Amino acid sequence: MARIFDIIQMPDMGEMEIVRRFPPTGSGDFMIGSQLIVREFQTAVFFRDGKALDVFGPGRHTITTANIPLLVSLIGLAFRGETPFKAEVYFVNMREFVDMKWGTPEPIALRDAELGMVRLRAFGTYSMQVSDPQLFVNKIVGAQGLYETSQIEGFLRSMVVSKFADFLAEAGKSLFDLPSLYDELSAGTKAKLQDDFASLGLNLKTFYVFSITPTEETAKAIDERAAMGAIGDMQKYLQFKAARAMGDLATREGAGAGTAELGLGLGAGAGMGAMMAGMISQAMQAAKAGPTKTCPSCGASIPADAKFCPNCGTKQEAGGFCPQCGAPLPPGAKFCPNCGAKVG
Known part of the structure; x- marks a missing residue:
């Protein structure tokens, strides 16, 4: 003979348990007059034949056709409470679930106002609470005997990242400005997520952005931009890159890698080569000129062995x-004025 439950309760629920079903599998045999005990942190949803009949808040409740009117049509008008009926009760944890993590599994592509296309990673935390137990059980839990936060975290994380990326793009801010905008980004993303959480029977209580960081490739682009700003203009920036490429080449081994890097360096530093050639030419001309002296008559710089000034024609002693x-x-x-x- 099946056990008839005259007391229906769930005294303890784990810290990360959202819903527990009574009984865990199948249906329980209840009687009109059975006692339903709901703890302070719980809400109970009463089901029969897969249909939610009523929702009970904290307290001690006696199962009757008065507090569950739908039982009349389900078990028959002639039923007098002497025969058990089958049903299930879902106990929903109404506590706030805190410190739930979210993050970008893959970098987010963002068009930056200053850097162009960049790729970012972000992470943070949020907290949530069941706001509509009946909706949550019907839409998410189904007939499962136990439902924990770990079972919904992946789905919620995808939803959070999608809305965060949308808001970040709409904000149109540069990566350089983001660290000072975490509060604004948190509030904006939370507002975007409220309706999505509500559609699941959940309330998004808090949402925080803790960190937004560039990928390694984007970080390198930022470093190069900073170097260009420090040097002053694009021509000098290309010269800087060429010098750095050739410096790296000198410290590495391997002819194959060296040849490839040298090609990159020379391609980026064509302007530098022209500048170096001009400097060498000037130096050679200066070397060919030899020692000079000043004409006492006009002050022009003339060769030291000149007998006449080529500028004014004055004879030189x-x-x-x-x-x-x-x-x-x-x-x-x-x-001698020299030695x-x-x-x-």
Whole structure:
């Protein structure tokens, strides 16, 4: 003979348990007059034949056709409470479930106002509470004997990430501004999620964005942008990249990798090569010019051995050269102005 339950209760529920079914499987044999005990943190949903008949809050309830009117049509008008009937009770945990984690399993692509297309990761926490027990059981739990937060976290996480990405794109902010906007992003994303949670019989109590970080590739792009800003303009930025590529090449081994990196470096640093060629040319011209002296008449710089100034035509007095260092000597000099040797 099946056991008849005259007391229906669920004294304890685990910290992460949202719903527990009584009995765990099948249907229980109840009587009109059975006592339903609902704890302070619970709500009980009474089911028969897969249909929710009523919802009971905290307290001690006697099962009668008065407090569950639908029982009359389900068990028959002639029923006097002497024969058990089959039903199930779902005890719903009404506590707030806190510190539930969310995060981006894959980076989010975002068009940044300053950097172009960037890829970001984000994570945070949220808390929730069952707001409509009957809706939650019907839509999410079904006939399961036990339903925990771990069973819905994956679904909620996907929903959270989708709405967060939408709000982030709508905000149109640069990655550089995001750290100061966590409160705004948290509030905006929470507002977007409220209706989605409510459609499941849940209330999103709190929502927080804790961190938004760029991927490694985006971080490198940020570093290069900072370097360009420090150097000043694009031409110098390309020169900087070429110099860095050639510096990296010098410290690495392997001809194959070196050749590839050298090609990149030379391609990025074409402007640098032209600049270097100009500097070398100027240096060679300066080396060919040799020592000079100043014309006493017009002040022009002229070759040290010139007898006439090519600028004003004034005849130059011969001063000779220092016998010690070979430097040109001004007319009448008794000591070399370059090495200090006595020449007179």
